[in-house]
Every structure is written in C-alpha cells, then in structure tokens.
Amino acid sequence: xxxxxxxxxxxxxxxxQSKNYSELNSADQKFVLTMTTQVDxxxxxxxxxxxSTLFExxxxxxxxxxxxxxxxxxxxxxxMPIYQSLLAVAxxxxxxxxxxxxxxxxxxxxxKTEYIVKTDTVEIETEIYKYDTIYHTIEKPIYIKQDxxxxxxxxxxxxxxxxxxxxxxxTQNMNLPDLTEQLTDNKGTSLKDDNLSxxxxxx
Amino acid sequence: MSRLIKSxxxxxxxxxxxxxxxxxxxxxxxxxxxxxxxxxxxxxxxxVKIIEKKHLFDTGKRFYSWVFxxxxxxxxxxxxxxxxxSISNEAIEHENLMVSDDNLSDKKxxxxxxxxxxxxxDYNHKAVFILKFNEKFSLKEIAEITETSIGTxxxxxxxxxxxxxxELQEYNPINDSNLFKIN
Numbered sequence: 001x002x003x004x005x006x007x008x009x010x011x012x013x014x015x016x017q018s019k020n021y022s023e024l025n026s027a028d029q030k031f032v033l034t035m036t037t038q039v040d041x042x043x044x045x046x047x048x049x050x051x052s053t054l055f056e057x058x059x060x061x062x063x064x065x066x067x068x069x070x071x072x073x074x075x076x077x078x079x080m081p082i083y084q085s086l087l088a089v090a091x092x093x094x095x096x097x098x099x100x101x102x103x104x105x106x107x108x109x110x111x112k113t114e115y116i117v118k119t120d121t122v123e124i125e126t127e128i129y130k131y132d133t134i135y136h137t138i139e140k141p142i143y144i145k146q147d148x149x150x151x152x153x154x155x156x157x158x159x160x161x162x163x164x165x166x167x168x169x170x171t172q173n174m175n176l177p178d179l180t181e182q183l184t185d186n187k188g189t190s191l192k193d194d195n196l197s198x199x200x201x202x203x
Numbered sequence: 204m205s206r207l208i209k210s211x212x213x214x215x216x217x218x219x220x221x222x223x224x225x226x227x228x229x230x231x232x233x234x235x236x237x238x239x240x241x242x243x244x245x246x247x248x249x250x251v252k253i254i255e256k257k258h259l260f261d262t263g264k265r266f267y268s269w270v271f272x273x274x275x276x277x278x279x280x281x282x283x284x285x286x287x288x289s290i291s292n293e294a295i296e297h298e299n300l301m302v303s304d305d306n307l308s309d310k311k312x313x314x315x316x317x318x319x320x321x322x323x324x325d326y327n328h329k330a331v332f333i334l335k336f337n338e339k340f341s342l343k344e345i346a347e348i349t350e351t352s353i354g355t356x357x358x359x360x361x362x363x364x365x366x367x368x369x370e371l372q373e374y375n376p377i378n379d380s381n382l383f384k385i386n
Binding site: 003004005009010013016040043044047048050051052053054055058059061062063064066067068 | 216217220224225227228229232233237239242243246247250251254310313314317318321332333336337354355357358360361364365367368371372
C-alpha cells in the first residue's frame with residue numbers, strides 16, 4: 001500500500017515529469033538535489049519520456065471484426081436473478097401441492113401428526129374388589145318320620161302319635177317354634193274356613 | 204454518444220467498435236505483456252459487456268472513461284489468477300536473461316528492458332503507469348477508471364517510476380551520453 005505523497009515528493013514528481021535537469025532554475029536544481037542525485041533525476045526523466053513511446057508496436061495491432069453471439073429475444077432467454085428463479089420454483093411447487101395433493105395408496109392424505117405430551121395431574125377413582133368365600137349357614141329343619149307303637153284303649157280312631165321333629169345338625173341354643181299343632185290341625189276339606197280362599201276369589 | 208449506447212441499433216455498435224477497438228486492444232496488449240491473442244479475446248468480451256451493461260452507463264460521464272473502467276476491472280480480475288501470473292513472471296525472467304546478454308548501449312535495448320520492468324509491475328502500479336504515459340489520461344480520469352482518489356493515483360505513479368528507475372540504475376546514462384540525450 002503506497003502512502004500518499006508529501007509536499008516535497010509532489011513537487012519533485014511534477015518537476016521530473018515536466019523538465020530536464022538542465023531546464024530547471026537554480027532553486028529547483030537545489031531542491032532536486034535535496035531529494036536525489038542529478039544522475040537519478042535524469043534517469044527518471046528519461047524513463048518517463050521513453051514510456052510514452054514504449055508500446056508503439058502494440059498500438060499498431062489490428063482488432064478482429066466484432067462478433068456478437070446472436071441471442072434470442074424470446075421469453076426463455078430472458079436473464080433473471082437467481083433468487084427470482086428460486087422463488088418461482090418454490091411458488092410452483094406450493095401451487096402444485098395445493099392443486100394436486102399427494103395421496104397414499106389408501107387414498108388418505110399424507111399428514112404428519114405431532115404428538116404433544118403434556119404432563120398433568122389425573123385423579124383416578126379405583127374400585128378394589130376383594131373376592132372371598134362366604135359361607136352362609138342355613139338352618140333347615142329336617143323332619144324324620146318314625147312310627148311309634150302306642151297302646152290305645154278308648155279311642156281307637158286317634159291317629160298315631162308322631163314324634164316331635166328333631167333338628168339335625170342344628171345348634172343347640174336355637175329356639176325353634178313349635179309347628180306341630182299347625183301342621184296337624186285339621187282344617188277340613190272345604191275352602192270355606194280357609195283364609196286363603198279369599199285370595200283365590202280375588203285372583 | 205449516449206443515444207448510440209442506449210439504442211439497440213447494430214450500426215451504433217459498429218460505430219462504437221470502430222472508434223474504440225484499437226485503443227482498447229492496445230491497452231489489453233500492454234496489460235497482458237504482449238499477448239495479442241488474449242487481448243483480442245478480451246476485446247470481444249468487453250463489447251459483449253458493453254451491450255449487456257449499457258443501462259449502467261452514466262450519461263453524465265465520458266464513454267471513453269467508462270469503457271476503460273470496464274477494461275481495467277477485467278484486467279484486475281485476470282491479474283488475480285495466480286497460476287497465469289506465475290507463468291507470466293517466469294517468461295519475464297527468461298526474457299531478462301536474454302536482454303542481459305545484449306548490448307544495452309543503444310536506445311532499442313534500453314526500451315526493451317524498460318518494457319520488461321513495466322510488465323513486472325503489479326497491477327495497481329502498472330495500470331496507472333500505462334493509463335498515464337501511454338493512454339494519456341489525466342490524473343482525474345485515471346482516478347475514475349481505477350476507482351481510487353487522485354492522491355492514490357499520484358502516489359502509485361511516483362512509486363512505480365521510482366521502482367523502475369531504481370532497477371535500471373546499473374544502466375547509468377553517464378556511461379553512454381548518447382543514450383539519454385533528450386531531444
């Protein structure tokens with residue numbers, strides 16, 4: 001990088017471009033000698049003068065006829081910036097996707113589903129089932145018929161005395177109602193005295 | 204001129220080519236160290252660029268300067284190619300050896316040596332040197348063409364001349380008074 005010329009350098013260069021050393025006045029000669037020698041000044045002056053005629057041969061060269069390649073003025077040959085080309089391609093692709101969306105073999109539109117996982121507090125009501133074996137104790141009277149021989153003297157029509165029912169496998173502390181009389185009570189054959197007959201009529 | 208540039212008329216283009224092709228070809232030959240074929244290619248290319256970029260031309264400026272700005276930028280791009288530059292530098296060194304063997308007591312040999320030193324300059328120095336001393340542009344025009352300031356142009360000219368002079372010091376004019384006899 002050349003630094004800009006100082007005032008003296010400027011003055012020196014103007015002198016060397018315009019005058020030979022012999023043409024300088026005494027003040028300029030003194031100035032030139034402070035910058036360089038007379039020999040160097042004359043050499044530099046000679047370089048500048050010779051430079052103007054240095055390329056005489058080159059300037060005689062004849063240019064070849066101009067050849068401009070013919071270009072079509074059609075729309076296909078119009079130059080356009082690259083970014084415009086890219087925008088045009090992108091717009092075309094978007095347009096085509098909108099008009100002709102891509103379908104899979106099943107005919108469904110290809111979509112990309114994004115699942116968003118959100119963590120939240122969820123209260124779940126739970127039912128706890130406890131399975132167990134429950135044993136129900138069923139108390140059931142079992143009647144056992146047993147014939148008892150009884151001596152009868154006065155009333156031979158009296159039915160034989162039945163033995164009181166006995167409970168099998170029942171707990172000893174249970175107090176069972178005495179149903180003997182109810183079971184043996186003679187109700188007769190008529191429904192007249194039967195309380196349940198009213199239900200039949202109503203039915 | 205602006206009408207010629209803006210129009211799509213082929214005759215206008217032919218007129219522009221007739222006016223500026225020789226100057227541009229000479230500039231390219233100088234910049235590319237005498238490679239005429241390369242310069243012819245660049246001449247074709249620059250007119251294609253002129254046609255393509257005619258909308259960029261500022262009608263307030265000189266067309267001549269604008270064309271040389273394009274030419275200068277094309278050269279700058281070419282100079283940035285390291286492979287090509289290394290080949291060119293090798294060619295200069297080879298030529299240097301040949302010149303050293305010659306008798307430098309005549310003007311022709313000095314001119315030949317000076318040309319080599321100009322070709323050996325880097326792009327920035329070479330461009331301003333050629334634009335100033337060969338194409339005869341003013342400092343202001345060179346500043347426009349090279350897209351720099353006038354101060355920078357002066358500085359490049361000064362240091363380019365100094366460098367060439369320093370390298371030619373061994374061929375002191377005192378050794379041959381006829382060689383450096385000016386006018």
